[in-house]
Amino acid sequence: xxxxxxxxxxxxxxxxxxxxxxxxxxxxxxxxxxxxxxxxxxxxxxxxxxxxxxxxxxxxxxxxxxxxxxxxxxxxxxxxxxxxxxxxxxxxxxxxxxxxxxxxxxxxxxxxxxxxxxxxxxxxxxxxxxxxxxxxxxxxxxxxxxxxxxxxxxxxxxxxxxxxxxxxxxxxxxxxxxxxxxxxxxxxxxxxxxxxxxxxxxxxxxxxxxxxxxxxxxxxxxxxxxxxxxxxxx
Numbered sequence: 088x089x090x091x092x093x094x095x096x097x098x099x100x101x102x103x104x105x106x107x108x109x110x111x112x113x114x115x116x117x118x119x120x121x122x123x124x125x126x127x128x129x130x131x132x133x134x135x136x137x138x139x140x141x142x143x144x145x146x147x148x149x150x151x152x153x154x155x156x157x158x159x160x161x162x163x164x165x166x167x168x169x170x171x172x173x174x175x176x177x178x179x180x181x182x183x184x185x186x187x188x189x190x191x192x193x194x195x196x197x198x199x200x201x202x203x204x205x206x207x208x209x210x211x212x213x214x215x216x217x218x219x220x221x222x223x224x225x226x227x228x229x230x231x232x233x234x235x236x237x238x239x240x241x242x243x244x245x246x247x248x249x250x251x252x253x254x255x256x257x258x259x260x261x262x263x264x265x266x267x268x269x270x271x272x273x274x275x276x277x278x279x280x281x282x283x284x285x286x287x288x289x290x291x292x293x294x295x296x297x298x299x300x301x302x303x304x305x306x307x308x309x310x311x312x313x314x315x316x317x318x319x320x321x
Contacts (some may be wrong), residue, residue: 088270088272088273089273090250090273090274090275091253091272091273091274091275092274092275093108093110093251093253093274093275093276093288093291094287094288094290094291095291096253096272096274097253097288097291097292098291098292098293100259100293101259101260101293101296102125102127102257102259102260102264102293102296103125103255103256103257103258103259103267104125104209104255104256104257104264104267105122105123105124105125105175105212105255105256106121106122106123106212106253106254106255106256107120107121107122107173107174107175107212107213107214107223107253107254107255108120108121108122108251108252108253108274108288109121109173109214109216109221109223109246109251109252110246110249110250110251110252110274110276111219111246111247111248111249111250111251111276112248112249112276112278112304113248113249113276113277113278114248114278115219115248115249115307116306116307116308117281117304117305117306117307118216118218118219118246118304118305118307119251119276119281119284119302119303119304119305120164120171120173120216120301120302120303120304120305121285121288121300121301121302122163122164122173122175122300122301122302123288123292123297123298123299123300123301124145124163124175124298124299124300125292125293125296125297125298126296126298127296129152129154130152130153130154130155130159131159131298132298132319132320133147133148133149133152133153133320134146134147134148134159134160134298134299134320135147135148135299135318135320135321136163136299136300136301136316136317136318137316138314138316139162140165140166141165141166141312142162142163142164142165142166142172142179143162143163143164143301143316144160144161144162144163145159145160145161145162145163145299146160147160148318148320148321158176158202158204158209161176161177161179161180162177162179162180163175163179163301164179164301164303165179165180165183167183167186167187169217169218169310170186170215170216170217171215171216171217171303171305172186172213172214172215173213173214173215173216174211174212174213174214175211175212175213175256176202176211178195178196178199178211178213179213181195181196181198181199182195182196182213182215185198186215192213192215192222192224192240193224193240196211196213196224196226196238196240197238199211199226200226200236201226201227201228201233201236205233206231206263207263207264208227208228208231208233208263208266209256209257209264209266210225210226210227210228210256210266210267211224211225211226212224212225212226212254212255212256212267213225213226214254216305218245218307219245219246219307220242220243220244220245220246221242221243221246221252222240222241222242222243223240223241223243223252223254223271224238224239224240224241225238225239225254225267226238226239227239227266227267228266231263231266239270241270241271249275249276250273250274250275250276251273251274251275251276252271252272252273252274253271253272253274254267254271254272255267281302281304281313281315282315284302285300285302285315285317288300288302289317297319298318298319298320299316299317299318299319300315300316300317301314301315301316301317302314302315302316303315
């Protein structure tokens with residue numbers, strides 16, 4: 088697989104939906120995580136990221152305009168010991184609870200399915216980061232058929248310095264919106280400060296549809312964490 092430019096890949100896609108990008112810095116000493124949400128409806132756009140403990144959660148920017156919180160209010164990022172969990176829904180809590188009980192990432196997600204939002208049947212995307220190793224997953228309907236779920240798992244042991252993987256919910260804009268296809272895209276990280284990486288990632292998202300972005304850098308040697316949050320509504 089040929090490595091892509093992360094920013095070009097996202098800037099050329101009007102609506103990738105929600106996405107997770109995880110990579111290792113060229114020096115090999117740090118991991119970087121990006122999680123973004125986009126929205127087409129007023130309800131989806133009426134959100135912000137706020138910090139909660141070592142992770143984040145979504146909340147309504149204007150509570151008076153909130154219509155249905157069931158699929159848009161959740162904790163996208165939680166930390167369990169040395170594991171960072173990132174997902175696009177409340178399966179974050181499922182993964183956290185299972186792993187806390189000594190069970191696996193896969194065990195947790197085999198109890199979950201895609202989102203009940205037909206006709207889109209939005210996939211659930213999830214990832215965990217432990218050291219330089221990354222696991223990703225996508226839970227999809229069977230080619231748009233909501234009577235069956237396809238569960239895919241991807242294991243990247245010791246991500247190579249300067250490279251990462253990207254997964255998002257939708258292939259592109261549409262009606263219904265087509266689900267992401269294939270394995271997570273390989274991308275190459277250029278050498279730049281964490282703040283510049285975060286700003287470039289935010290700028291690469293479609294200006295009309297982007298809602299929020301969370302980025303984190305984890306120092307593999309010291310465990311030191313840096314976090315940035317971008318909210319369209321603030």
